[in-house]
Amino acid sequence: MQAQGTQGSSPEPPGEPLTLPTAIEQSRVDVRALTRVLFERLAELPAGSPEHERVRAALIEVNLPLVRYAAARFRGRNEPMEDVVQVGTIGLINAIDRFDLSRGVQFPTYALPTILGEIKRYFRDNVRTMHVPRRLQELWVQVSGAMEELTVVHGRQPKVPEIAASLRIPEEDVRACLDAGRAYNATSLEAQQEHDGGLALLDRLGYEDSALTHVEHRDMVRHLLVQLPDRERQIVMLRFFGNLTQSQISTELGMSQMHVSRLLARIFARLRSGNHWEN
Structure with a gap:
C-alpha cells in the first residue's frame, strides 16, 4: 500500500x-x-x-x-x-x-480529524468482519464526514445532537451509526491469547475503570500543550504538574503574580478554543 x-x-x-x-x-x-x-x-x-x-x-x-x-x-x-x-x-x-x-486555524488541529477519519474508513471498509446493515454503512460515511467538519469548526469532538442537526437526521440514527462504526471484529471470549500466557479473554475481564473516560481528553490536552509558546507551556507545567501556586510561579519566573494570573487565563482560553496561537 x-x-x-x-x-x-x-x-x-x-x-x-x-x-x-x-x-x-x-x-x-x-x-x-x-x-x-x-x-x-x-x-x-x-x-x-x-x-x-x-x-x-x-x-x-x-x-x-x-x-x-x-x-x-x-x-x-x-x-x-x-x-x-x-x-x-x-x-x-x-x-x-x-x-x-x-482561516487562522493551526494545521495540526485541522489535520488530525482528517487523518483519523481516513484511518477509520480504512478499518470500516477493509477490516470489518461483523455484518452491519448497508443503510448504516452508507449513513456512517455522512456521519463521519460531519464529525470531521464539526471538529474543525468547534475545535472539539462534536456531540450527537450537533451531528444530527448538521445532517438533519434523528439522533437515534446517529447513535446507531456510531455503534456500527465501532463494530470491526468479533472474537470469542474463550479464545486463548498466546502473548498472554494462554489466558482466555474471559479470564482477563476486569472492573470498569472510571478514568478511561478521560483518556481522550488527556490526549487532546497533550496535543494542545505542545503548541503553546515555551513560556506559557512552562507556566502550565509549573502550575498543574509542579503544583506551584501563582505566587511561587511569579517568584520562579521573575514576574508579578497578577501577570501570571492573566497569562493563565489567556492560556485557558487558547486551550479551549484550539484556534491560532498568537505570539
Missing part, C-alpha cells in the same frame, strides 16, 4: 532553493513555524509546478509525526502499523490540499 502525492517531482528550477533542515536539525526547529512558512510558500506557487510539488512533499515529510501519533491510537486492531501509517498519510495529504491558512 503506497500513499500517493509525494513522488514525481522534477529537478529544482533555477533560483534560490528552498532547503529543509537535516533530520537532526529538524528535531530542534519549531514544526508549527516551519509548517506555516511552507504553506505560505505553497500559496505563492502555481499548482502543478515542480516547486509546488516539492514544497507539498516537504509539508508531508515535516508532518509525518502527526500521522504516527494518530496511528498509535489503533495499535490494538491487529493491523500492521506500517499499513495504518500509510493510510493516515493519505489523510495528511488530503488535509494539506484542503487547508486554508487564512
Whole structure:
C-alpha cells in the first residue's frame, strides 16, 4: 500500500532553493513555524509546478509525526502499523490540499480529524468482519464526514445532537451509526491469547475503570500543550504538574503574580478554543 502525492517531482528550477533542515536539525526547529512558512510558500506557487510539488512533499515529510501519533491510537486492531501509517498519510495529504491558512486555524488541529477519519474508513471498509446493515454503512460515511467538519469548526469532538442537526437526521440514527462504526471484529471470549500466557479473554475481564473516560481528553490536552509558546507551556507545567501556586510561579519566573494570573487565563482560553496561537 503506497500513499500517493509525494513522488514525481522534477529537478529544482533555477533560483534560490528552498532547503529543509537535516533530520537532526529538524528535531530542534519549531514544526508549527516551519509548517506555516511552507504553506505560505505553497500559496505563492502555481499548482502543478515542480516547486509546488516539492514544497507539498516537504509539508508531508515535516508532518509525518502527526500521522504516527494518530496511528498509535489503533495499535490494538491487529493491523500492521506500517499499513495504518500509510493510510493516515493519505489523510495528511488530503488535509494539506484542503487547508486554508487564512482561516487562522493551526494545521495540526485541522489535520488530525482528517487523518483519523481516513484511518477509520480504512478499518470500516477493509477490516470489518461483523455484518452491519448497508443503510448504516452508507449513513456512517455522512456521519463521519460531519464529525470531521464539526471538529474543525468547534475545535472539539462534536456531540450527537450537533451531528444530527448538521445532517438533519434523528439522533437515534446517529447513535446507531456510531455503534456500527465501532463494530470491526468479533472474537470469542474463550479464545486463548498466546502473548498472554494462554489466558482466555474471559479470564482477563476486569472492573470498569472510571478514568478511561478521560483518556481522550488527556490526549487532546497533550496535543494542545505542545503548541503553546515555551513560556506559557512552562507556566502550565509549573502550575498543574509542579503544583506551584501563582505566587511561587511569579517568584520562579521573575514576574508579578497578577501577570501570571492573566497569562493563565489567556492560556485557558487558547486551550479551549484550539484556534491560532498568537505570539
